[in-house]
Amino acid sequence: MASGSKDRADSLRLGFLTAVELQDGGFVGGLLVTDRFGRPLEFQCTTPVRANRTQELLYGPTLVPFIVGELIGKALTDRITIKPTLLLSDGPEMLTLREHIDAPVLCLAGSDRAAAISTPTPGLDADGSTTGSKVTLGRVEFQTHAEFPEDAATAQQLAQPIDGKADLSEPIERVAEALKETMATVGGKPKVA
Amino acid sequence: MRHPEFGTHHVESDSSADIPHSALRTPHSDAPSPAIVTQTISLTPRIDIHASGANVALNRWPNIECSEIEASIRVGTIPSWKPGWGRVRTVMLTFPEAIQFLPPKEDADNGELQTIRPPKPKRDPEDGEGGSERKKPTRLKPPSDALSLEDRLFYILQPPLETTLAGQELIMPFEPFPHQYEGIGWLFSQKHALLADEMGLGKTMQTITAVRLLLRSGQVRKVLFVCPKPLIPNWQREFRTWAEELPIVTVEGNTERRRMIWSMPGVPILMTNYEVLSRDLSEMHEDDRPSFDLVVLDEAQRIKNRDSKTAEVARDITRKRSWALTGTPIENRPEEMASLFEFMEVVPPNATPDLKQLSRLADVYVLRRVKELVMKDMPPRLDRDEFLEMTPAQNSAYRIAEKEGIVQLNEMGDQISVANVFELVLRLKQITNFDPLTGESAKLDRLVADMEEIASSGGKAILFSQWTKVLDWMKPALEPFGPLIYHGGVPTKKREPILKQFKEDPTKHILLMSYGTGAVGLNLQFAGYVFLFDRWWNPAVEDQAINRAHRIGQKDTVIVTRFISKDTIEERIDAVLRHKRAIFESVLGPGDKTNVSLSLDAAEIFGLFDLKAPAGKGSRLKKVAPKIPPESEQDAA
Numbered sequence: 104m105a106s107g108s109k110d111r112a113d114s115l116r117l118g119f120l121t122a123v124e125l126q127d128g129g130f131v132g133g134l135l136v137t138d139r140f141g142r143p144l145e146f147q148c149t150t151p152v153r154a155n156r157t158q159e160l161l162y163g164p165t166l167v168p169f170i171v172g173e174l175i176g177k178a179l180t181d182r183i184t185i186k187p188t189l190l191l192s193d194g195p196e197m198l199t200l201r202e203h204i205d206a207p208v209l210c211l212a213g214s215d216r217a218a219a220i221s222t223p224t225p226g227l228d229a230d231g232s233t234t235g236s237k238v239t240l241g242r243v244e245f246q247t248h249a250e251f252p253e254d255a256a257t258a259q260q261l262a263q264p265i266d267g268k269a270d271l272s273e274p275i276e277r278v279a280e281a282l283k284e285t286m287a288t289v290g291g292k293p294k295v296a
Numbered sequence: 297m298r299h300p301e302f303g304t305h306h307v308e309s310d311s312s313a314d315i316p317h318s319a320l321r322t323p324h325s326d327a328p329s330p331a332i333v334t335q336t337i338s339l340t341p342r343i344d345i346h347a348s349g350a351n352v353a354l355n356r357w358p359n360i361e362c363s364e365i366e367a368s369i370r371v372g373t374i375p376s377w378k379p380g381w382g383r384v385r386t387v388m389l390t391f392p393e394a395i396q397f398l399p400p401k402e403d404a405d406n407g408e409l410q411t412i413r414p415p416k417p418k419r420d421p422e423d424g425e426g427g428s429e430r431k432k433p434t435r436l437k438p439p440s441d442a443l444s445l446e447d448r449l450f451y452i453l454q455p456p457l458e459t460t461l462a463g464q465e466l467i468m469p470f471e472p473f474p475h476q477y478e479g480i481g482w483l484f485s486q487k488h489a490l491l492a493d494e495m496g497l498g499k500t501m502q503t504i505t506a507v508r509l510l511l512r513s514g515q516v517r518k519v520l521f522v523c524p525k526p527l528i529p530n531w532q533r534e535f536r537t538w539a540e541e542l543p544i545v546t547v548e549g550n551t552e553r554r555r556m557i558w559s560m561p562g563v564p565i566l567m568t569n570y571e572v573l574s575r576d577l578s579e580m581h582e583d584d585r586p587s588f589d590l591v592v593l594d595e596a597q598r599i600k601n602r603d604s605k606t607a608e609v610a611r612d613i614t615r616k617r618s619w620a621l622t623g624t625p626i627e628n629r630p631e632e633m634a635s636l637f638e639f640m641e642v643v644p645p646n647a648t649p650d651l652k653q654l655s656r657l658a659d660v661y662v663l664r665r666v667k668e669l670v671m672k673d674m675p676p677r678l679d680r681d682e683f684l685e686m687t688p689a690q691n692s693a694y695r696i697a698e699k700e701g702i703v704q705l706n707e708m709g710d711q712i713s714v715a716n717v718f719e720l721v722l723r724l725k726q727i728t729n730f731d732p733l734t735g736e737s738a739k740l741d742r743l744v745a746d747m748e749e750i751a752s753s754g755g756k757a758i759l760f761s762q763w764t765k766v767l768d769w770m771k772p773a774l775e776p777f778g779p780l781i782y783h784g785g786v787p788t789k790k791r792e793p794i795l796k797q798f799k800e801d802p803t804k805h806i807l808l809m810s811y812g813t814g815a816v817g818l819n820l821q822f823a824g825y826v827f828l829f830d831r832w833w834n835p836a837v838e839d840q841a842i843n844r845a846h847r848i849g850q851k852d853t854v855i856v857t858r859f860i861s862k863d864t865i866e867e868r869i870d871a872v873l874r875h876k877r878a879i880f881e882s883v884l885g886p887g888d889k890t891n892v893s894l895s896l897d898a899a900e901i902f903g904l905f906d907l908k909a910p911a912g913k914g915s916r917l918k919k920v921a922p923k924i925p926p927e928s929e930q931d932a933a
Contacts, residue, residue: 140459146391148387277435
C-alpha cells in the first residue's frame with residue numbers, strides 16, 4: 104500500500120448509525136465511529152426522544168424520519184468528536200440526515216424496514232423500492248438518498264481500503280445491542296418487532 | 297290614511313301559509329316570480345301618525361344604499377402551536393487508545409513472504425456458495441461483574457472475534473475452533489478467570505490470543521506469565537506461533553540480571569517460573585516489587601496449597617487481572633479450588649467456601665470444556681491394551697521376587713507399612729519391563745516389532761515410562777528407529793532442540809519420554825502413536841501423556857498402546873483402576889474423568905497382594921500413589 108493511500112485508509116472513519124424504537128413510544132439513537140477494521144473509537148447515544156400527541160398528529164407519517172433522521176441523527180453527528188467520513192445505517196428513515204450534513208449517508212439496501220416502510224421517505228418510493236443509487240461496500244449493498252445519487256461513487260471511493268469480505272452491517276447490530284443494553288440499564292424497553 | 301309599507305326583505309320559502317295576506321303586498325308585487333316564492337317580511341316600525349301636518353316626509357320612500365362592510369370579529373387560534381422540539385441529549389463513550397503493533401507485512405506480492413491467512417471454513421456442500429460465511433459471529437459479552445454501563449458497552453461494541461482475527465490486523469496461523477473463539481472471548485472480558493479446559497483443547501493458544509487482544513485494545517500494558525520451568529520453552533514457542541509480534545522477556549540469569557529485568561520498563565510480557573517468582577519477589581522490598589495489569593498462572597494447581605510460599609507470593613503481586621490455567625482444577629479435593637479463587641481475588645483471604653459456594657463461583661469464574669464434548673470432529677483415539685506374556689527369564693525372576701516379597705511382608709506383621717508394599721510393587725513392575733539379569737523383555741520385543749511397521753510407513757511414536765533408566769536401557773535396541781530421549785536427566789537447554797529434531801528429522805521415529813517431564817504442556821500432535829511402556833498409578837496422568845499427541849492439530853487417528861504383562865501386578869492394578877474409573881463415570885458421567893483422582897489408596901495397595909491393611913496404617917481416603925515426581929526425582933523410587 105502506497106503511503107498516500109495508507110494515510111487515506113488510516114484516516115477513514117466509519118460511522119454506524121441506528122435508532123431503536125421503545126415500547127412506550129419514542130426512539131433512542133446511537134452512533135459508533137470505528138476505524139476501517141471496525142475497531143470502536145467513539146460511541147454516542149441519545150436519551151429517549153418522544154413525540155407528544157399533537158406532534159404525532161401533525162407530523163403524521165413524516166414523524167419517524169424527522170425524529171430519527173433530523174433530530175437524533177443530527178444531534179449525534181453534531182456532538183461526536185471523531186467525525187465520520189462515511190455514515191452507514193440500517194433504516195431508510197435515517198437518510199433524511201443527509202440533507203443536513205456534508206458526509207455521505209447510506210442505508211442498507213433491501214432491508215426489511217425498507218420494504219415495509221409506507222411513509223414518504225427520502226430515497227424510497229411508496230412501495231419501498233429505492234430511487235437512490237445502490238453501491239456495494241465490503242460485501243453489503245447500500246443505497247443513497249434519492250437526491251444525492253453521487254454519494255454512491257463517493258462512498259465507494261472512501262471504502263476502498265475496506266476488505267471486500269467485510270460485513271459492514273455487523274457494526275450496526277453492535278450499536279443496536281448497545282442501545283438495548285443502555286435501555287435495559289435505565290429501565291426502558293425496546294419495542295419487540 | 298294609508299301609506300305603502302316599506303323596508304321589505306326577501307326570503308326564499310316554499311310556503312306562505314302563515315303569512316298574513318296584507319304582508320304579501322310589495323311595490324313590485326306584479327312582477328313574475330316563476331321559480332321563487334317571495335315572502336315579504338315587514339321591517340316597518342310601527343308609526344303612529346298624528347294630524348299635525350308635520351309628517352309629510354314620512355310619505356317619501358326611504359333612501360336605502362348597500363355597501364360592503366368588514367366583519368369586526370377576528371377568529372382566534374387558541375392554542376397556537378409551533379414545531380418546537382427540545383434539545384436532544386446525548387451520552388458519550390470513548391475507547392482507550394490501543395497499542396500500535398508493527399503493521400502486517402506488505403510484501404505478499406513479491407513471492408517470498410506470504411501473509412498467512414486463516415483457512416476458509418469448510419463449506420457444507422448443501423449450503424452452496426457463501427453459505428457458511430454467515431456463521432454466527434462470536435461476540436464479546438460483558439463479564440457478570442461489570443456493573444457500570446460504560447464497562448458493559450465497551451465489550452458490546454467490540455467487533456466479533458472472527459472479524460478481529462480474520463487476517464485484517466492480527467495474523468493467525470490457524471483458524472481457531474469454535475470453542476476456542478468462545479474461550480478467547482470469555483478470557484478477554486474476565487478480570488478473574490480460571491480456564492480449566494481439559495488438556496489438548498488449546499488453553500495456551502486461547503490465553504495468548506486473549507492477551508494479544510487485550511494488549512492491542514489497550515486494556516493491558518504489562519503482563520506476567522508464570523509457569524513451571526520446563527514449560528517456558530513451550531510457551532515461548534507458542535507465542536512465536538500465535539503472536540509473533542509480541543516481545544517476550546524471560547526472567548532468567550543471575551540475581552542482578554533478574555532484578556534488572558523485573559524493573560525494566562516498556563516490556564509488555566514477562567515470563568518466569570514459579571521458583572524464580574517465589575525467590576525474587578519475596579526478596580524484594582515491598583516498594584520495589586513490580587506491578588502488572590495481568591498475571592497468568594499456568595499449571596495453577598501449583599498454588600493449590602494456599603499456605604505455600606509460592607501461593608502467598610502469587611497472591612501478593614500487585615495486579616488488575618488474575619487468570620489461572622489448569623487442566624485439573626481439582627486433583628484431590630474440591631477445596632483446592634478455594635486457593636485458586638483466593639489468588640483470583642473472588643473470595644476473601646482464608647475464606648473456606650462450601651461446595652455450594654464453590655459451585656456458584658465456578659459458574660461465574662471457571663470455564664471448563666472437555667474434549668469429548670467440544671471436539672466431536674477431532675480424529676479418534678484408539679486404545680489398545682496389549683496383554684503380553686513375559687519371557688521365561690522374566691517370568692522366573694518375577695515369580696521368585698513376588699514370592700519372597702510376600703513372605704517378607706508377612707513376616708513384618710504389624711510393622712508392615714504402605715511403603716513396604718509399595719516397594720515390592722515397584723520391584724515387580726520393573727521386572728515386568730525387563731529381566732534384570734538377562735535383559736529379556738517381552739514388551740521391548742513387541743515394541744520393536746511395532747516400530748518396524750511404524751517407521752516403514754514414516755510414522756512417529758512417543759513412548760512413556762515411569763523410569764528414566766528404562767528409557768536409557770531400551771535406547772540401543774531402538775537405534776534403527778532413531779530414538780531420541782527426553783527426560784529429567786536432559787539439560788533444559790537441550791530439550792527444545794530434541795523436540796525440534798523429532799518433529800523435523802524424518803529418520804527420528806520414536807521419542808522416549810518420562811511421565812514427569814513429557815506428560816505436561818508439550819505439543820506433539822505430529823506423532824500418531826503413543827506407547828505406555830509401563831503404567832502410571834493414575835489414569836489421569838496417563839491421559840495427560842497421551843494428550844501430547846492426541847490434541848488439536850492432530851490430523852490422524854492416534855493409536856495408544858498400553859503394555860500390560862499378563863498374570864502380574866500390572867494386570868491387577870489395571871483391573872482395580874478400570875473398576876474405579878467405571879464407578880466414577882457412572883456417577884460423574886463420561887465427559888469429565890480427569891477431574892477425579894483415581895490413584896490407589898492404601899487398602900487397595902495392600903489388596904494387590906491379598907494383604908489386609910493394618911489399622912492405622914492407611915486410611916481409605918489417603919492416596920499413596922506418588923504424584924508426578926519432579927524430574928530430578930524420577931529414579932528415586
